[in-house]
Amino acid sequence: MAVWSKESGTCAPLFSPEFQRDPYPTYRHHLAGPSLQPLEGRPGFWLLFGYDACTKVIRDGRLSAKRPAKTLVAVADDALPEFDDLVRHMQRWLLLRDAPRHTELRKLMNRGFTPAVVDKLKDKVDGIVDALLDEMGHGDTVDLIKDFAYPLPVRVICELMGVPEELHDRCVVLSNDIAVWIGDFRRPPESARVAQQAVLELEGYFAATLRERRGAPKDDLLGLLMDAADSAGGLSEEDLLAQCVMLLFAGHETTRNLIGNGAFTLLRNPDALGELRRDDVLWSAAVEELLRYESPVQGFGRTATADLEAEGRHLPAGSSIVFMVGAAHRDARQYPDPDRLDLRRPHNRHLAFGGDAHVCLGSTLARLEGRSSLRAVTRRFPNLRLVDETPDWGSNFGLRGMNTLRVGL
DSSP, rough: OOOOOOOOOOSSOOTTTTHHHHHHHHHHHHHTTEEEEETSTTTEEEEEEEEEHHHTTOOTTTOOOOOOOOHHSOGGGGGGGGHHHHHHHHHTSGGGOTTTHHHHHHHHHGGGGGGHHHHHHHEEEHHHHHHHHHTTOOOOOHHHHHIITTTTHHHOOOHHHHHHGGGGHHHHHHHHHHHHHTTTTTTHHHHHHHHHHHHHHHHHHHHHHHHTTSSSSSHHHHHHHHHHHHHOOOHHHHHHHHHHHHHHHHHHHHHHHHHHHHHHHHHOHHHHHHHHOGGOOOOOOHHHHHHHTTOOOOOEEESSOOOEEETEEETTTOEEEEEEEHHHTTTTTTTTTTTOOOTTTTSSSTTTTTTSSTTHHHHHHHHHHHHHHHHHHHOOTTTTTESOSSOOOESSBBBBBBBEEEEOO
């Protein structure tokens, strides 16, 4: 048997522009090697490949979702104070907290995302979908990202969070500024500076909204968060603002890419799309397979709080592990024929929403938006087709999505 080499041969190097356009040949190469591999250029950072390895290591209680400042910005220690606002804000996100505070916060925030609450949102989501499709129907060719996948989730989450309509477009820009930084595990200071300004601006918007709401509460997600903040052991003002920014970001970025990636994948697989048009019951399973096949989340990180052994390697305390979700989803040891889109794939336990106590808070809402939007657009436009042969993938590794997706109606 040939000895595996980190040299990728004909495969694109990790995180290169060629890799961003098509990461899957590179993933196949790394899946043939050790499960845990060092990230070149970032001492103390490791990449974890393989489904079994990811699901096993993520359960290790010595791993933390917290991010020390040095893992958030790749600068020398004496340069970190410039990013204090960003670091303090991010360390308050629910996603980046550990038990017991994570457990307490999640219990408070879960009230806004129970299946019963999300089910009541179905008519609202369907209404936004139909309105966007009505607007799209006036042209022969449209950009499905700009005209549909972008505005849908931001309208939904902004309405739930009480953001005025005139700020929706600005919130998309600021969310993208955070995404460029958070999706690049190399954490360059240039994108961190832009993300810090975006965070401060969004905090300002939500602080103003909270002041207005104090005297006129509403029964929506922001109202639930405000109630949680006022309850015993609830949220500080800083915690509340951080969760508002996190929910706006998470509720927009990943869902947008689920819709865009899903539409592109179905149009590239007409037999699968035909199955869905013939069998409406398949849509729920289809969304799960689309989340696996072209996952909007390609990786997430954890930090070791103590020395540990993982996949035959000794990792000292402070080491960072990136769970390579996109590679795990194409692991043939877990998914037979992993490069085939199979809408009837059994036991599809993907990691697109995480794999531990930090599993995505809004996963039920994301599934609803994905199912409603993809079903509606493919029904409304039965002749929907790709215009461009070459897909226009973005350069963000962690949050994989398309810049544009031109389709003919």
